[in-house]
Amino acid sequence: MRTARLKMLQDAMQRFAGLPPEVFFKEDLLRLGLSLGSSGSPEGSYQKKSYFIFSFDRTPIREMHQQENLRAPEEIALLGGPFGLRRTIVSVRLNPASPYRLEQTSNGFALLLEDETVCRVEFPPEPPHYRKHLRNGKSASEIAPTIEWGYLIYLTVFRRCQYVGSDQECQFCDINQNYEQQRAAGLPYTSVKSVEEILEALEILASTDTPTRAYTLTGGSVTSTLRGKSEADFYAQYAAAIEKRFPGKWIGKAVVQAMPEEELRKFRDAGIRIYHPNYEVWDERLFALLCPGKHRYIGRQKWMDRILAAREVFGASCVIPNFVAGIEMARPHGFDSVDDAIRSTAEGLEFFMSQGITPRFTTWCPEPTSELGSQEPAPLEYHLRLLEVYRDTMEKHRLDPPPGYGPSGAGQAVFSVSSFMDVLPLDVLPSVTTSETAQ
Numbered sequence: 001m002r003t004a005r006l007k008m009l010q011d012a013m014q015r016f017a018g019l020p021p022e023v024f025f026k027e028d029l030l031r032l033g034l035s036l037g038s039s040g041s042p043e044g045s046y047q048k049k050s051y052f053i054f055s056f057d058r059t060p061i062r063e064m065h066q067q068e069n070l071r072a073p074e075e076i077a078l079l080g081g082p083f084g085l086r087r088t089i090v091s092v093r094l095n096p097a098s099p100y101r102l103e104q105t106s107n108g109f110a111l112l113l114e115d116e117t118v119c120r121v122e123f124p125p126e127p128p129h130y131r132k133h134l135r136n137g138k139s140a141s142e143i144a145p146t147i148e149w150g151y152l153i154y155l156t157v158f159r160r161c162q163y164v165g166s167d168q169e170c171q172f173c174d175i176n177q178n179y180e181q182q183r184a185a186g187l188p189y190t191s192v193k194s195v196e197e198i199l200e201a202l203e204i205l206a207s208t209d210t211p212t213r214a215y216t217l218t219g220g221s222v223t224s225t226l227r228g229k230s231e232a233d234f235y236a237q238y239a240a241a242i243e244k245r246f247p248g249k250w251i252g253k254a255v256v257q258a259m260p261e262e263e264l265r266k267f268r269d270a271g272i273r274i275y276h277p278n279y280e281v282w283d284e285r286l287f288a289l290l291c292p293g294k295h296r297y298i299g300r301q302k303w304m305d306r307i308l309a310a311r312e313v314f315g316a317s318c319v320i321p322n323f324v325a326g327i328e329m330a331r332p333h334g335f336d337s338v339d340d341a342i343r344s345t346a347e348g349l350e351f352f353m354s355q356g357i358t359p360r361f362t363t364w365c366p367e368p369t370s371e372l373g374s375q376e377p378a379p380l381e382y383h384l385r386l387l388e389v390y391r392d393t394m395e396k397h398r399l400d401p402p403p404g405y406g407p408s409g410a411g412q413a414v415f416s417v418s419s420f421m422d423v424l425p426l427d428v429l430p431s432v433t434t435s436e437t438a439q
């Protein structure tokens with residue numbers, strides 16, 4: 001006896017037969033969130049959710065009556081079950097009211113959808129550096145958490161954003177509110193991590209048996225200065241210090257605003273190899289409404305021009321702008337129909353991919369303390385059609401999977417906040433080819 005939602009998913013699998021079955025559950029989990037129920041925790045240690053930048057939850061911490069925020073795993077691996085799922089890594093977004101929940105069984109944990117078993121679930125092992133501390137007492141896991149099943153070190157060195165308030169903050173983003181809720185919950189959450197703290201945490205991490213392959217340097221935007229430095233100088237100093245201490249050990253990536261070439265060269269000279277100038281949403285009207293700070297301080301046209309110009313610094317394949325998949329359907333400003341939303345975003349993908357740039361995406365999860373507030377996410381159909389368009393546009397322009405995300409392909413991908421890597425062909429690790437244009 002199939003529940004209504006599982007029946008809907010099975011119908012969708014027939015309709016979108018070219019997509020791997022794993023992504024139907026992955027995208028649905030990312031948009032709806034996961035309930036931990038009263039499942040308890042597995043025996044032994046596992047990697048807990050670090051809140052590495054945003055909350056990515058459908059519920060604020062104050063409403064988590066079973067302290068789910070303290071026991072949630074960072075990610076889960078789906079595997080097996082009646083659908084024979086290949087190993088699929090999914091970021092955990094908490095929602096006690098989700099139709100998806102974890103349940104402890106005699107064989108470990110299972111994922112249930114409205115009481116029907118979907119598959120087995122594994123929790124990520126706790127990284128060896130997570131129990132260690134810096135000399136100042138801070139936890140190495142707070143300073144240098146890892147995600148993507150250990151592939152990526154996520155260095156949010158500035159946990160706030162200088163776009164503040166409803167007329168500046170990106171309307172879907174809860175970076176500032178998440179900082180406040182973590183502090184209100186009494187959790188250690190460093191506003192600005194010092195270069196010394198980052199280096200010490202990485203020393204600890206590097207002294208362990210670690211599978212990490214890349215690091216991301218990121219945080220909120222800097223509109224004036226931070227600790228006396230411009231945004232480029234502030235973030236590039238971390239890359240310079242990391243690359244000096246650990247030359248070439250990891251692929252260095254930076255998520256910062258769209259900057260002029262001379263600023264970007266500071267990152268390139270410091271050792272950053274991949275640049276993520278996130279444009280968030282393609283539609284011009286929605287960019288102004290959803291990203292009012294970026295619209296006012298930089299402007300959409302300049303943002304797009306700078307993305308294209310960045311090819312001269314990093315090489316086209318290493319300029320990888322993110323957009324928030326589904327945000328173009330958010331109330332009250334978004335498109336009403338999936339057709340219109342896909343048409344718009346497909347135009348953006350064609351624009352970038354025809355010029356050698358491979359965007360990527362993060363599946364939108366409505367965060368209740370963001371300006372957009374708690375609301376319905378984009379329909380699952382939107383996400384499935386987007387994955388088709390992404391895969392087909394990549395193929396049309398003969399682009400390789402973007403570097404710095406680990407392997408592509410269902411059963412191999414580790415990127416956990418979208419299925420875009422799961423739908424690309426099975427691949428060995430893509431290489432970082434910065435030599436193609438970077439001088």
Ligand code: SF4
Nearest residue numbers: 161169170173220221
């Ligand atoms: S620039 Fe926008 S998305 Fe980025 S941290 Fe600031 S408010 Fe959030």
